Amino acid sequence: MKKKVNWFIAVLLVIGILLTGCQPKGDAKEETAKPEASSHPLAGKKIALILQQNLGTFSAQYIEGVKEQVEKFGGTVTVFNSEGDLAKMASNLDAAVNQGLDGILIDHGTKEALNQGVQNAVDKGIPVVAFDAGVEVEGITVLEQGDQKMAEMTLQKLAEDANGEANIVKIWVAGFAPMERRQVAYEQFLTENKGIKEVATFGAATQNTALDTQSQMEAILKKFPNEGDITAVWAAWDEFAKGAVRAIEQAGRTDIKVYSIDMSDEDLQMMQKENSPWAASAAVDPMDIGRIQVRYLYQKINGENPDAQVVLEPVFVDASKLPDTTVTTNGLHEFIDGWGASEQGYTDALKELENQ
Incomplete structure (x- = not known):
């Protein structure tokens, strides 16, 4: 009798283990939720940012603006810093093109160093938006600050x-x-x-x-x-x-x-x-430059055709208009008209993507 009871208990344990293995795990909801979060056709894009150089707080805030906007669109950014070396910048651009990323952002650089690489990207159907770069290739958008x-x-x-x-x-x-x-x-x-x-x-x-x-x-x-x-x-x-x-x-x-x-x-x-x-x-607010550049890139990823040349409207900052208390670029709009929070580059499709 004792052997039968032990055998019966063993069978129950095995069945329990099998049933437990079939139950959803704690992270299963996250896995099933991911397709819903990325169901928008513009979500999940992989973007490259090719920098001529990353110097000073302006560059740091510009990069922060790029990352912030791409993340709001559900994408990821890979930053290539060329440390002022135009040959290295051309090589970084080639690497981004060969990786087959969804879009490429360029910060500064010359046409001599970049035109061929940008043309390669265009030929492969990879959208390109440059900022303050002397690139001359049909099919891309170039932003400048005025x-x-x-x-x-x-x-x-x-x-x-x-x-x-x-x-x-x-x-x-x-x-x-x-x-x-x-x-x-x-x-x-x-x-x-x-x-x-x-x-x-x-x-x-x-x-x-x-x-x-x-x-x-x-x-x-x-x-x-x-x-x-x-x-x-x-x-x-x-x-x-x-x-x-x-x-x-x-x-x-x-x-x-x-x-x-x-x-x-x-x-x-x-x-x-x-x-x-x-x-x-x-x-121009450096974070806004990054945000706006990303928006124009996503327009192109979405099959739209923004202008080849986009001029960003600059703002004059008079030191005499600044408060006695410390203010940062995030709060500068309270004292300087026209600063920050630009809506330039947004479309209904991008606002929908960001809201998701």
Whole structure:
């Protein structure tokens, strides 16, 4: 009898184990929910971001904007940083194309380095949207910040503050599409404002741009030691401006003002310091640039045909309009009209995707 009972119990245990194995596990709901979450045809896309270089807080916030928008669309981003090496950038682009990703974002770069790789992407049906890149390939969309307008905004403010008479230092570097556009406006400005004289110019994009600019600006200040020798600095990039501002502050040169292009949280902190020489800047919210670029890429992934050239509207940031309390780019819209939270690039299909 005892043997029969033991045998019966054993059979029950085996049946129980088998039944337990057939029950849904705790993560089974997540697995079944995934197809519903990604049922939208635009969800689950794999995106590449090809950077010429990742320098400073502007780049960091731009990348953050790209990642934020792609994630809201249910996709993933692979970032390729080329560290300022255009040959490496071309290689990174080729790698992205060969991986067969769903879309490619490009940040800066030249047509000589990128045209062939972009053409390869287009030939394979991979949508491409570039930002501030000198790429010339039919079938892609290129975003720019309205560089000439930003230059005009800041240079006009410089001229007004100086009553049309100034000795200025220009910090600028060739080889970048946005820089070249800003230079066009600068040359036009000097032609039209004879009282504004350039007394020195320098600039280089390095892995430590702000620090290197500071050292070079310190040398310029020693060369022009007297009040009035330099009225203002015009910096065509905020990394240049940061170095110039620090050099001017350390030298105690309260007679020199700085006018720049681009804006980041770090820039704002420096502008808000008491007696800061940083007077003004013109920019597009770097996070918004990333978001908008992603939206145009997803338009193309969705089979739409956005304009080949898209100009982002810049905003003028006057240091005198900033509050005494610390403000970041996320809260800047409270004090500067037109800043942040742009709806540019959205379509009904993308809003639907984001809501899912």
